[in-house]
Amino acid sequence: MTGVLATGRSDAQDQLVAADELLLGLHLRCGGELPGPIAIPALREAVVRARATGLRIAEPITAHDGVELVTAWVELEPLEGEEEGCRIAVRQWQTRPVAAEDERVSARRRALLARQTAEFSAQLDARQCALVAEGSAPDLAGLGERMTAERGKPWTEFVDIEGNAHHQPLHWRLLDGARVRVAGSERVWQAALIPVAGPVDGPGGSPAGFELHLTSDVPFPAPAEAPAGSGGEPARMIGREVAPVLRQPIARIVANAETIRSRLMGPLAEEYAAYAADIAAAGQHLLALIDDLTDLEVVESAEFTTSPDRIDLAEVARQASGILGVKARERGIGIDAPKLGESLGAVAEFRRVLQVLLNLIGNALRYAPEGSQVWIRLEQDGQFARVIVADQGPGLDAAQQARVFEKFERLGRSGDGGSGLGLYISRRLARAMGGELTVESAPGQGARFILSVPAASSAAAA
Amino acid sequence: MLAQLAREERGRDSLRSVLPQLVVSDDAGLLGEEPVIRTRALIEALAADLLRELTWTALVPELARVLAARPALLAHCHGLAVEGATAERLALAGIDPVLSPLLEELMAGEAETAGLAMTVLAAQTRFACRHRRLETVATELPAGLMHVALVALADLPGGPGDAAAGPLRATYDEGRTRLSLLARLVLSAGGEGDRLLDPAQAGLALFCTALSGRAGVAREEVVLACAPGQDLRLALLMRAAGASAEVSRSALALIHPQAGILGEWLDLPGHRAAALLAGATV
Numbered sequence: 001m002t003g004v005l006a007t008g009r010s011d012a013q014d015q016l017v018a019a020d021e022l023l024l025g026l027h028l029r030c031g032g033e034l035p036g037p038i039a040i041p042a043l044r045e046a047v048v049r050a051r052a053t054g055l056r057i058a059e060p061i062t063a064h065d066g067v068e069l070v071t072a073w074v075e076l077e078p079l080e081g082e083e084e085g086c087r088i089a090v091r092q093w094q095t096r097p098v099a100a101e102d103e104r105v106s107a108r109r110r111a112l113l114a115r116q117t118a119e120f121s122a123q124l125d126a127r128q129c130a131l132v133a134e135g136s137a138p139d140l141a142g143l144g145e146r147m148t149a150e151r152g153k154p155w156t157e158f159v160d161i162e163g164n165a166h167h168q169p170l171h172w173r174l175l176d177g178a179r180v181r182v183a184g185s186e187r188v189w190q191a192a193l194i195p196v197a198g199p200v201d202g203p204g205g206s207p208a209g210f211e212l213h214l215t216s217d218v219p220f221p222a223p224a225e226a227p228a229g230s231g232g233e234p235a236r237m238i239g240r241e242v243a244p245v246l247r248q249p250i251a252r253i254v255a256n257a258e259t260i261r262s263r264l265m266g267p268l269a270e271e272y273a274a275y276a277a278d279i280a281a282a283g284q285h286l287l288a289l290i291d292d293l294t295d296l297e298v299v300e301s302a303e304f305t306t307s308p309d310r311i312d313l314a315e316v317a318r319q320a321s322g323i324l325g326v327k328a329r330e331r332g333i334g335i336d337a338p339k340l341g342e343s344l345g346a347v348a349e350f351r352r353v354l355q356v357l358l359n360l361i362g363n364a365l366r367y368a369p370e371g372s373q374v375w376i377r378l379e380q381d382g383q384f385a386r387v388i389v390a391d392q393g394p395g396l397d398a399a400q401q402a403r404v405f406e407k408f409e410r411l412g413r414s415g416d417g418g419s420g421l422g423l424y425i426s427r428r429l430a431r432a433m434g435g436e437l438t439v440e441s442a443p444g445q446g447a448r449f450i451l452s453v454p455a456a457s458s459a460a461a462a
Numbered sequence: 463m464l465a466q467l468a469r470e471e472r473g474r475d476s477l478r479s480v481l482p483q484l485v486v487s488d489d490a491g492l493l494g495e496e497p498v499i500r501t502r503a504l505i506e507a508l509a510a511d512l513l514r515e516l517t518w519t520a521l522v523p524e525l526a527r528v529l530a531a532r533p534a535l536l537a538h539c540h541g542l543a544v545e546g547a548t549a550e551r552l553a554l555a556g557i558d559p560v561l562s563p564l565l566e567e568l569m570a571g572e573a574e575t576a577g578l579a580m581t582v583l584a585a586q587t588r589f590a591c592r593h594r595r596l597e598t599v600a601t602e603l604p605a606g607l608m609h610v611a612l613v614a615l616a617d618l619p620g621g622p623g624d625a626a627a628g629p630l631r632a633t634y635d636e637g638r639t640r641l642s643l644l645a646r647l648v649l650s651a652g653g654e655g656d657r658l659l660d661p662a663q664a665g666l667a668l669f670c671t672a673l674s675g676r677a678g679v680a681r682e683e684v685v686l687a688c689a690p691g692q693d694l695r696l697a698l699l700m701r702a703a704g705a706s707a708e709v710s711r712s713a714l715a716l717i718h719p720q721a722g723i724l725g726e727w728l729d730l731p732g733h734r735a736a737a738l739l740a741g742a743t744v
């Protein structure tokens with residue numbers, strides 16, 4: 001036969017028992033062994049078909065070998081008699097880099113990865129000015145403080161962007177992926193800018209805000225020795241020691257599972273793509289759990305304090321609803337946030353209030369039925385300013401209300417990605433700010449979670 | 463646009479559901495349309511071909527009835543009839559049904575591709591002849607449909623049974639079918655990019671194969687989209703295949719010269735086109 005690039009043979013159990021280098025290489029890169037079950041999904045499927053029908057088949061197959069997309073022309077001849085199986089001939093072999101994905105899909109995945117691997121994150125407004133900033137990296141603690149202290153300045157003023165001398169924020173697409181130096185850190189950082197809460201190319205032309213994430217390929221150097229004599233605080237290990245170590249491999253698992261999931265869309269059976277999606281979802285759950293455990297350690301430590309500031313609860317509520325807008329749209333739930341122009345002064349820490357509201361609204365989105373409404377209302381009651389998050393979910397009876405703020409309390413739920421720590425942490429945060437987090441609800445009537453923090457006027461009077 | 467797509471889809475659906483009746487029915491009044499007559503003829507030719515080597519010709523009408531009851535086989539024969547008719551229609555516009563400019567170039571090119579292109583030319587010539595004579599042969603069926611046909615043959619009451627299917631199975635080689643050769647040539651000529659999606663350059667047969675591969679739909683889908691009244695579907699397939707608006711426009715102008723203005727739909731992002739097609743096919 002002319003033009004045959006490689007041959008191979010499979011047996012009656014559709015195991016590859018012999019193969020030339022070209023074919024064998026792909027089989028091995030797809031995770032196969034020799035002899036062993038055919039690991040190239042499209043080839044395996046065609047071989048099974050050829051054996052089942054007893055017909056010679058000639059068709060193109062497509063496979064991903066982890067780096068490239070291989071398209072090959074294969075001819076399969078089912079064998080009869082003693083040596084049952086299939087003779088395989090490969091006639092064409094083309095490779096090309098994996099095709100560019102649908103931009104929205106890849107943007108979603110990039111956003112996911114950036115969030116999970118970031119050691120520093122900030123919310124920016126439409127002009128790329130910092131609203132809130134938070135980081136887990138010790139060498140970026142200063143950056144977080146500077147950004148929070150000088151809220152409203154473009155983030156580019158706080159860092160040095162390689163290859164860009166001036167500090168004017170450029171178009172976000174130009175800054176996305178930029179290499180960044182930060183005072184106080186030896187490491188080189190990569191910036192990811194993710195547009196949020198608005199159609200990127202919508203009528204307005206530009207996004208309503210951004211998430212800024214800084215990631216680094218270099219881990220923060222570990223301290224020379226563990227702090228001694230820290231007995232009596234078993235949770236202490238998680239945040240500082242274990243979390244960074246766990247985060248990276250889990251994020252990598254998520255990344256790889258996501259990659260597999262997207263690649264399998266074409267040539268591989270749907271159920272395998274679903275398995276990869278399950279792996280990714282489980283990984284995300286673990287990451288969220290690590291975040292919660294880290295927060296738990298922080299709020300339970302004796303020296304935990306918040307840095308209260310004069311803030312506008314309406315603004316925090318709008319921010320929170322903007323951040324969760326995409327998730328809400330996915331679930332078909334409307335968020336009714338305070339309108340622009342509404343305002344309610346309070347004395348609390350902006351990012352902690354935001355964290356609590358994200359938790360409350362996130363819960364509402366998770367448990368309320370599709371097509372329902374979540375209301376965020378503000379009210380002042382004497383010395384306290386309140387944010388109320390009300391949903392149309394199943395509601396809580398008196399016994400559940402008593403338990404819902406307890407540590408690891410899941411109210412019998414499982415498998416939905418919750419850790420049972422969110423409300424416990426939120427209440428600790430509320431109390432640390434001199435406030436309170438309570439719930440009013442009845443079964444079938446939805447739930448109203450009420451965050452109270454000191455009102456601005458009362459603090460001024462105090 | 464959705465309304466038009468739905469209308470086209472309804473037309474297609476009703477076609478699929480009435481086709482079996484039209485083909486097996488003796489109601490001459492409903493058999494006026496050329497593709498339907500041709501489909502019926504092709505099914506009968508297929509039955510005759512399967513029984514040719516044997517002395518079972520009396521069973522041809524019965525086997526034809528059984529084959530026509532297999533929707534995939536019927537759709538395939540209908541596709542062949544439509545493809546042949548479209549090729550004849552395009553011939554009037556100067557598109558050679560057998561030898562296209564691109565095929566000619568490939569025959570003059572690198573040795574292996576040239577040999578393959580020659581084989582495609584021969585297969586394409588046979589297809590055109592058979593279309594004129596209302597004929598087809600079983601060995602031209604794709605492997606999946608060959609299997610369906612052979613099972614039908616083996617199960618034919620009072621027929622030759624497995625004895626007839628066995629030898630046909632052993633000698634069949636999908637690699638020699640016109641459709642398989644076209645697919646291999648498209649893979650081999652992958653570098654030609656947009657030229658494969660230009661029916662004036664590639665010819666109808668290569669165009670349909672290339673478009674089906676790039677848009678990720680069955681080739682018959684593309685063939686049907688080339689039939690009159692399916693212009694929007696063809697436009698969406700072009701977009702889903704990633705063809706530029708310019709290439710899509712010239713393909714549409716050639717295949718659907720009577721089509722209305724589809725300008726805005728030719729600028730639709732490819733993934734949106736694919737989603738619309740997927741939604742419309744469900």
